[in-house]
Amino acid sequence: MTGARGEEAAIIDVRGWLAEIAGHTFMQATRVPLDELTGWREDPETGDIRHRSGRFFTVEGLDVRHPAGPVTSWTQPIINQPEAGILGILLKRVDGVPYLLMQAKNEPGNVGGPQLSPTVQATRSNYTRVHEGRRVPYLGFFREPRGRVLVDVRQSEQGAWFYRKRNRNMVVEVAAHVPAAEGFRWMPLRHVHELLAVPDLVNMDARTVLACLPPQGGARDGDEGFGALVARSRVPGRRAAHGMGEILSWLSGLRSTTDIQARPLALGRLRGWRRAGGRIAHDTGRFFEVIGVRVRAHGREVGGWDQPMIAPVGTGVVAFLVMRIGGVLHALAHARADPGYTDVVELAPTVQCTPGNYDHLPPRARPPLLTEVLAARPDSVRFDTVLSEEGGRFYRARNRYLVVETDEDPLPGHPDFRWLALHQLDELLRHSYYLNVEARTLVACLHGLTRDERLTAAAR
Amino acid sequence: MTGARGEEAAIIDVRGWLAEIAGHTFMQATRVPLDELTGWREDPETGDIRHRSGRFFTVEGLDVRHPAGPVTSWTQPIINQPEAGILGILLKRVDGVPYLLMQAKNEPGNVGGPQLSPTVQATRSNYTRVHEGRRVPYLGFFREPRGRVLVDVRQSEQGAWFYRKRNRNMVVEVAAHVPAAEGFRWMPLRHVHELLAVPDLVNMDARTVLACLPPQGGARDGDEGFGALVARSRVPGRRAAHGMGEILSWLSGLRSTTDIQARPLALGRLRGWRRAGGRIAHDTGRFFEVIGVRVRAHGREVGGWDQPMIAPVGTGVVAFLVMRIGGVLHALAHARADPGYTDVVELAPTVQCTPGNYDHLPPRARPPLLTEVLAARPDSVRFDTVLSEEGGRFYRARNRYLVVETDEDPLPGHPDFRWLALHQLDELLRHSYYLNVEARTLVACLHGLTRDERLTAAAR
Structure with missing residues (x-):
C-alpha cells in the first residue's frame, strides 16, 4: 500500500515525465486573427468558418429558443463536428492489478503543456488521415x-x-504484453485516479473514459472512510432513493x-456578437470568444497548423452535492437543457456555470446552490481541483470541480433535480447521452477517491 | 382458460364494438390536390408544406448521402414533426390479471375504420389544443x-x-377504478395480445407501447409450446448468444x-421527384407519394380538417428470423441506418422492405433473406399478419409482419446482424432509440404469442 509520501513521489515522477516530454517536443500556440488562418475560409454567403478540405469542424451560428429558461432566446457561435472520434484506453492486468496505457499529449489550448491523455484520442479526420499526419499509434486495438x-x-x-x-x-483489456511507445506509459489505475486531484493534469478525454469504466477493485465492507463509501455505493443492486424506472x-x-429549440443560423447573422479585431466576441464581453490560433509543433502529427478555437471568459464552477441515503452515496443530478444536446436534456452536476456570466441577470436567474457550494465548510469538501477542458478545441478552458457532502436535501421536491445512487450512475453510463461531460468528469473524480483520500490534500 | 372458440367469440365481440363505434361516428377521407388543402401553404421560397399555425408538422425535403449503401445518395420528401407526443395505456389489475384501457379510434389513413388504440394518443399540438378540439380524455394520468x-x-x-x-x-398502472368512457374499453392484456394476429386491428401506436411493457405474467418452466418458450426467454439473466456489453x-x-448524412433540403429542390396533379411522386412511381387528404368527421376532436399524408406504394414485408440458442429464443436483429434516425443506426427486423422498391436495382442491392422469408415452410411461421402503420400521417400504409423460426444461422458472422435474446430486447426497450418501430411491432407480436398460439390460425 502506497502512503501519502509515496504518492507525492509518484506525482513528482509523472510531472517529471510530462516535463521531459515537453522538453523534447515543442508546441507553441499563438493567437492570430480569424481571417489570417491558413486553410480556413469564411463562407461568403453565411460567414461560417470551415476548413478548405470540408473536414475537421465548422464554426457556425445557432438560434436558440428556450421560453421557460432564464434567458428565453439567444444566438451564439457553435462548433459543428459531426464525426464521432475515438477516445480509447488500453487496460492490462498485472497480478490482478489494472494498469492503463496513458499518453503524454500536448494540445494548443492546454494551460501547462502536455497532459495525461487516453491511449488513443483521434477524430475521424485524424485517423482517416485527412491532414496527412503520422499514423495514430494503438488505433487498431479500438477500430476492430x-x-x-x-x-x-x-x-x-x-x-x-x-x-x-x-x-x-x-x-x-489486453492479455498480451503491449509495449509503451515513446510518449506513452503503463500506469496503475489507482495512480491515474490519484492524479485526478492534481490541477490540469489528467485531460478531459481521459476523464470521460475513466468515468465510464465499471468498478475494477472490490468494495470491502469492512473498509472505512469516504473512499470505501464510494466503492460500496457502486455495487449494483444497493439501495437507491429512486428506482431506475422512476429516474x-x-x-x-x-x-x-x-x-x-436550436436551429442552425448563419454565423454572419448572430445578434449580440461582433466580429472585430480578428475574433468573434459577445457585446458584453461575457461567455466566450471565437479566436484564431496558429500552432507550431514538433514531435506531434504534423509540424504546424492553424485553427479556430473557443476561448471561454472566466473559470467555471462545476460541483456535485453528494449525500448518504440509507448508507449509499447519492449525487444530486440536475436535468440540464443545453442547445447542443442530441436529446434535449442530459444529467448535469448540481452546479455547472461560469459565475461571471450571470452578473447582468436578475437574482432568480442565478443557478441554484452556487452560493452554497462556494461557501461549503472545508470539512465537507471531498474534492476540489481546477481541471482543463479539451485543449484541441477550447483555448485555456478551465473549471473548478468540487464534490461537497451534505446531510440534508437543499432542494426537496425540485422538479429538475434528483438524487441518484453511484451504482445508478454506473448503470446509466453504459448508455449514450444520459450524463453530460461535466458530470462524467466529476464521476471520474469520485471514483478516484475510492482507495485513498489523502492525495487531494498532499497534492495541493 | 379461454379456448379457441372463446377467442373467436372475443374477436367477433371486438369487431362488433369497433363496427358500432364506426356506426355512430363517421370519418371520410377524400384525396384532394396538395394546393387545395385548407390551412396549409407552400413556402414560397422552399416549397415546404406547413400549417398556417406553424404547428403540427411540415413536409420538407432531405438530401441523403450514404456512400456505403446500395444507393449512395438520394433526395426525398420527409415529415418533420419535432414535438414529442404521448402514447399512453392505462393498466389495472383485477384479481392479479392485467387489463388495458383501449380506445376505438379512427384515423384518416386507416384501411378498415376504427382500430384498437392506446388510451391516449396525443401529439403535443393535440393536447395543448392548437386545433381547438375537445379535451383529450385520460391525458392527466400521463402528463403528471x-x-x-x-x-x-x-x-x-x-x-x-x-x-x-x-x-x-x-x-x-392505476389502483382505483377508472371508468371507461364512450369509445373506450377495459380489456384483458391477454386478449389484446391475441388481437395482434387479426389484420389491421391493433394500431401501430398501441403496438409500440405494448412492445415496451415488461413481462406481466410469470413464465412457468413446465409449460410447453412456442408461447411458453417466448415467456421463458424473457426472464432476465437467461442465457444469450452475446453478452449485453458485446451488443x-x-x-x-x-x-x-x-x-x-441527412441534410434538410428545400422540398422544391428534390431530384427525381415531381409535383404534378396535386401530389408529389417519384419519377419511377416507386417508394411513396405525398398526397392531400380532406377529412370529414363526427364524434372526434373536430368536425373536419385537411392535411398532407404520405401514401406508400405497395405493401412491405417485415420479418424476424428467430432461433433457439441454448433453450432461449433469439431474434436476428439488423443494424439499419435510416435517414430520419436520431442516432445513425437502430436495431431493425431481419427483413424490412417493400419488395417493389428493389425491382430496378441490381440483385446485390436486394435485402438479404427476403427470398428465404417469403419461401419459409408453413410449419416454421410463428406469426403472419398484415398490420397498418400510423393512420394519422400515413395513408393506407400496411406491412406484412412475420416471425419465422429457423434452426440454423443463415448469415453467420455478418457484421450488420446479431442474434439477441428476447430478454435482451426487453432490457434495450427501457432506453430510447435502440429498437426501431417495425422491430417493436414484431416484439409486441412475439410477446402476444406467450399464452396461446391457437388464435393466429383461428382468426385468419
Missing part, C-alpha cells in the same frame, strides 16, 4: 477491438459549445416537455 | 403520472418517412463508423 471490451459507448461533449458532438469512449420516467418526461 | 409507471420511454418512429420523430411511450459495443461501433 482486439481484446476484451470493458467500455464502448458514445457520449456527448460540451452542449454549450458543440452542436451534437459525440465521441466513442472505449476501454479495451428514467423523470428524464423521459423532461425530454418530452422541455421546450428548447 | 398518477399511479405506478410501468413504461416511460421515448422511441423513434419510421426513419424513412419521419425526420427524428419521437414519441413518449407510457404504461401507467452495445457492436452498436457503438456501427453508430460511430456508419457514414450516413
Whole structure:
C-alpha cells in the first residue's frame, strides 16, 4: 500500500515525465486573427468558418429558443463536428492489478503543456488521415477491438459549445504484453485516479473514459472512510432513493416537455456578437470568444497548423452535492437543457456555470446552490481541483470541480433535480447521452477517491 | 382458460364494438390536390408544406448521402414533426390479471375504420389544443403520472418517412377504478395480445407501447409450446448468444463508423421527384407519394380538417428470423441506418422492405433473406399478419409482419446482424432509440404469442 509520501513521489515522477516530454517536443500556440488562418475560409454567403478540405469542424451560428429558461432566446457561435472520434484506453492486468496505457499529449489550448491523455484520442479526420499526419499509434486495438471490451459507448461533449458532438469512449483489456511507445506509459489505475486531484493534469478525454469504466477493485465492507463509501455505493443492486424506472420516467418526461429549440443560423447573422479585431466576441464581453490560433509543433502529427478555437471568459464552477441515503452515496443530478444536446436534456452536476456570466441577470436567474457550494465548510469538501477542458478545441478552458457532502436535501421536491445512487450512475453510463461531460468528469473524480483520500490534500 | 372458440367469440365481440363505434361516428377521407388543402401553404421560397399555425408538422425535403449503401445518395420528401407526443395505456389489475384501457379510434389513413388504440394518443399540438378540439380524455394520468409507471420511454418512429420523430411511450398502472368512457374499453392484456394476429386491428401506436411493457405474467418452466418458450426467454439473466456489453459495443461501433448524412433540403429542390396533379411522386412511381387528404368527421376532436399524408406504394414485408440458442429464443436483429434516425443506426427486423422498391436495382442491392422469408415452410411461421402503420400521417400504409423460426444461422458472422435474446430486447426497450418501430411491432407480436398460439390460425 502506497502512503501519502509515496504518492507525492509518484506525482513528482509523472510531472517529471510530462516535463521531459515537453522538453523534447515543442508546441507553441499563438493567437492570430480569424481571417489570417491558413486553410480556413469564411463562407461568403453565411460567414461560417470551415476548413478548405470540408473536414475537421465548422464554426457556425445557432438560434436558440428556450421560453421557460432564464434567458428565453439567444444566438451564439457553435462548433459543428459531426464525426464521432475515438477516445480509447488500453487496460492490462498485472497480478490482478489494472494498469492503463496513458499518453503524454500536448494540445494548443492546454494551460501547462502536455497532459495525461487516453491511449488513443483521434477524430475521424485524424485517423482517416485527412491532414496527412503520422499514423495514430494503438488505433487498431479500438477500430476492430482486439481484446476484451470493458467500455464502448458514445457520449456527448460540451452542449454549450458543440452542436451534437459525440465521441466513442472505449476501454479495451489486453492479455498480451503491449509495449509503451515513446510518449506513452503503463500506469496503475489507482495512480491515474490519484492524479485526478492534481490541477490540469489528467485531460478531459481521459476523464470521460475513466468515468465510464465499471468498478475494477472490490468494495470491502469492512473498509472505512469516504473512499470505501464510494466503492460500496457502486455495487449494483444497493439501495437507491429512486428506482431506475422512476429516474428514467423523470428524464423521459423532461425530454418530452422541455421546450428548447436550436436551429442552425448563419454565423454572419448572430445578434449580440461582433466580429472585430480578428475574433468573434459577445457585446458584453461575457461567455466566450471565437479566436484564431496558429500552432507550431514538433514531435506531434504534423509540424504546424492553424485553427479556430473557443476561448471561454472566466473559470467555471462545476460541483456535485453528494449525500448518504440509507448508507449509499447519492449525487444530486440536475436535468440540464443545453442547445447542443442530441436529446434535449442530459444529467448535469448540481452546479455547472461560469459565475461571471450571470452578473447582468436578475437574482432568480442565478443557478441554484452556487452560493452554497462556494461557501461549503472545508470539512465537507471531498474534492476540489481546477481541471482543463479539451485543449484541441477550447483555448485555456478551465473549471473548478468540487464534490461537497451534505446531510440534508437543499432542494426537496425540485422538479429538475434528483438524487441518484453511484451504482445508478454506473448503470446509466453504459448508455449514450444520459450524463453530460461535466458530470462524467466529476464521476471520474469520485471514483478516484475510492482507495485513498489523502492525495487531494498532499497534492495541493 | 379461454379456448379457441372463446377467442373467436372475443374477436367477433371486438369487431362488433369497433363496427358500432364506426356506426355512430363517421370519418371520410377524400384525396384532394396538395394546393387545395385548407390551412396549409407552400413556402414560397422552399416549397415546404406547413400549417398556417406553424404547428403540427411540415413536409420538407432531405438530401441523403450514404456512400456505403446500395444507393449512395438520394433526395426525398420527409415529415418533420419535432414535438414529442404521448402514447399512453392505462393498466389495472383485477384479481392479479392485467387489463388495458383501449380506445376505438379512427384515423384518416386507416384501411378498415376504427382500430384498437392506446388510451391516449396525443401529439403535443393535440393536447395543448392548437386545433381547438375537445379535451383529450385520460391525458392527466400521463402528463403528471398518477399511479405506478410501468413504461416511460421515448422511441423513434419510421426513419424513412419521419425526420427524428419521437414519441413518449407510457404504461401507467392505476389502483382505483377508472371508468371507461364512450369509445373506450377495459380489456384483458391477454386478449389484446391475441388481437395482434387479426389484420389491421391493433394500431401501430398501441403496438409500440405494448412492445415496451415488461413481462406481466410469470413464465412457468413446465409449460410447453412456442408461447411458453417466448415467456421463458424473457426472464432476465437467461442465457444469450452475446453478452449485453458485446451488443452495445457492436452498436457503438456501427453508430460511430456508419457514414450516413441527412441534410434538410428545400422540398422544391428534390431530384427525381415531381409535383404534378396535386401530389408529389417519384419519377419511377416507386417508394411513396405525398398526397392531400380532406377529412370529414363526427364524434372526434373536430368536425373536419385537411392535411398532407404520405401514401406508400405497395405493401412491405417485415420479418424476424428467430432461433433457439441454448433453450432461449433469439431474434436476428439488423443494424439499419435510416435517414430520419436520431442516432445513425437502430436495431431493425431481419427483413424490412417493400419488395417493389428493389425491382430496378441490381440483385446485390436486394435485402438479404427476403427470398428465404417469403419461401419459409408453413410449419416454421410463428406469426403472419398484415398490420397498418400510423393512420394519422400515413395513408393506407400496411406491412406484412412475420416471425419465422429457423434452426440454423443463415448469415453467420455478418457484421450488420446479431442474434439477441428476447430478454435482451426487453432490457434495450427501457432506453430510447435502440429498437426501431417495425422491430417493436414484431416484439409486441412475439410477446402476444406467450399464452396461446391457437388464435393466429383461428382468426385468419
